[in-house]
Amino acid sequence: MLHSILFWLGAFTAIFFVGVFVELGIGGSRLRRLHQIPPLPDEEMPSVSIIVAARNEERAIEHALGSLLRQRGGEMEVIVVDDRSDDSTGAILDRMADVEPRLRVVHVTDLPKGWLGKNHALWMGAQSARGELLLFTDADIVMAPDAVARAAGYLSREGLDHLTVAPHVNMPGRLLTAFGVVFTIFFSLYTRPWRVRDPRSKQHVGIGAFNLVRADSYRRMGTHQAIAMRPDDDVKLGKLVKKNGMLQDFVLGPELVQVEWYSSIPEAVRGLRKNGFAGVDYRISLVMLATAVHVVFFIWPFIAVFATRGWTQAFYGFALLMILGLYAGCARAQKSAWWHGILFPIASVLFIVVIWNATIYALVNRGIEWRGTHYPLDELRANRI
Template sequence: MLTALLTLGIVVWIAFILDAWTGLRKLDALENEAGLVNGPLLTVIVAARNEEQQIKVSIQSQLQQSYENVEWILVNDRSTDQTGKIIDGLACADQRIKSIHIRELPEGWLGKNHALYTGATQASGRWLLFTDADVRYEREAFAKALHYFENNELDHLTAAPNLNAHSFWLKSFVAFFLFGFSYFKRPWRANNPKSKIGTGIGAFNLVSQKAYEAFGTHQRIKMRPDDDLQLGMRMKKEGFSQKMVTALHLIEVEWYESLKEAFVGLEKNTFAGLNYRISMVFLAVFGILLTHFLPFFTIFSGSKTIALLSLGNIVSSGILYLMVIRRMTLFSPALFLVFPITALLFIYSIIRASVLTFKRGGIVWRGTKYRLSDLREKE
């Protein structure tokens, strides 16, 4: 039985390596793109709830962009800190900024999704950029993204930013999360026009206003906590042209400040990413244990066959890890040395999020509770 499972693991790894090798070669780096000097209006929409520590620095980095035909719509989503005042101050200092304050959340909406939708209804731009309140941009980011968007005749462009992390274990966990996301979602498939697989990243989701309206706006995903991913996945599935790029030297976000904060943050969308299905939770946990954890122990087996198959799994996973981490992050591939430990941490985050969702009867996101019965969409 163990021999069969380890053999299956190697087959799976090889299949993903081949898929990643093909896909990652087509994953362009936005840094290499020329910049758009002038063009139509871009509307940047930021939803912010209790972001007083981050939003001012983020918006100031955007105001310095080389592409100048930009307007900003900053949506204060029921903040209880100084976010609203900061947004108003930014709007007073720069006439390109419009502030919107949401006092109540309508039934049937998640807060962020409603805030982004509200901002989009006030947009005048040909392009809409949905971004988060903690993202920092280099001066050429908008210009290069818009040039790439136009050159490739896109409806949707999403960019992978540099995810900054300070502590060793947080870096290891973030690296594993990105690896796991790539392993399960294969985001590079977004660049294959023949594939129905798409992706979206909250730090940078750029869409044409025309395509956004044709898709059905955020009303289509109003109860999805993984709104950024769902926007990209569904647009691609429905035939909209899409590309994913990396922007590791142009866009930066400190995803979480600590490992504990990462576990809390993932409460809202981990179970959602598994479609709120217990069967998917068991499948994910079993798959990670089999391919990411078990070989690191069975390699010490007294059976030569088991040991060699285990080594094959470790080498194969290491090759894929190296490919993904070197292409999609600025982290050191040496983090693979704690791969089995971070695999266990990832399993813990999945189980924790799923149990808490059931225990609470839903998720608690940015101070608001959303019932599980409402989150489970009926397609």
């Protein structure tokens, strides 16, 4: 009986990964790359307001902000909202603003009820923005001088309301690098970014590193007020676009946009605690389903290929080739080593740990801690999109 179950499960797993391989392979090949998209001439460029939410970013803010201030093409301004920092972030920003006319700094000292700090900061920045386009980005993102011009030109030429750019993620160590690639694979399977351009599809996407949106579209969709209590605000901004019948697209930009993500495994687990439960809409049933899917399809095959024989082993061996092929393709796009794919099962276990850590933490503490503030779980759950 057990042999029969393993045989059919192995066969189904092999078929499953053929479908995944084809979907990701064909879909990924359709994605544009930002460095291959020509910018508009300066005189045709729409004005852009780059909006950054910063809290206790003294370590990286000056370098990242310098890259934003070096952006070329058209009329641009950079608005940084200092969200209640208690380090030297505010002083650094004020010093830079004294010598840089394109930089405006907004200091927030109190957080209104019903807001997450970051979301409120981005909303505050948008209220004073003068640009036709708004670029929401993080305080540790480094961009090449032509990144914004290329993205803004593409959005304008294609008649889009929203454009997301996927950055290159810098993480030290083989396991963290593998986790980053595996995370990208799972994110791609969840969002299907090659489908978001289709107005008939409900697929949507957003990445905090680079969310470019038309200012008038942003206001029509309800601004960040509609996602005031969403820790996954970047993805939900993309969902607001699709829910309001607007057009969005997704491009790859690792050559022009980079971010330093986490420096260690414990830091990654703690950092993703704020939005791991939100990613499944605070539903225990989805956490359990995600766990089962990961164990059956992304962990068990690495064991089964040694624990089975005959056709069952062949099925799982074929599935492993598909998994490693998926990893190699994604690693190539992210400019990392393909052979780190041998760490796929460990990275997948880490992904489960992240989700359960976030879930248990939110349930035990009745909320999350983010940027030094506790947010009640009931209020987080109430902000459904």
